Amino acid sequence: MKGWNRLVWGLVEQIPAGRVMGYGHVAAALGHPGRARQVGWALAALPRDTTVPWQRVIRSSGSLAFQGTPERAMLQRARLQAEGVEFQGDGVDMARYGWLPGDG
DNA sequence: CTGGTGACGTCTT
């Protein structure tokens, strides 16, 4: 268990269902603004059977990641929609579904 | 230590 992974996973697990966070927001919330890539790296290290709700972490712009890997992108979208998140095109309205620690 | 890589973000054309 690496420090970064633990930090990232711990925060992602706190995101309520039906809400989303941007990679950059996660990094900033952990005290590391500008390190969105490391957040992505930490999530990439998750096992397939993880209980961490990684689908709730999307790009800061609201669009989904995994543009190069449609399989997980569709899974992510399906899971979010199942939680009540509405999609507009390929993205989500961050102003509506965005979440930050303490907002819960 | 060196170099390549990447589930990103921001700035510049």
Add this chain to the structure above:
DNA sequence: GAAGACGCCACCA
């Protein structure tokens, strides 16, 4: 709005 360049830095070979 779209595409390209650059920065960021943990991880792996």
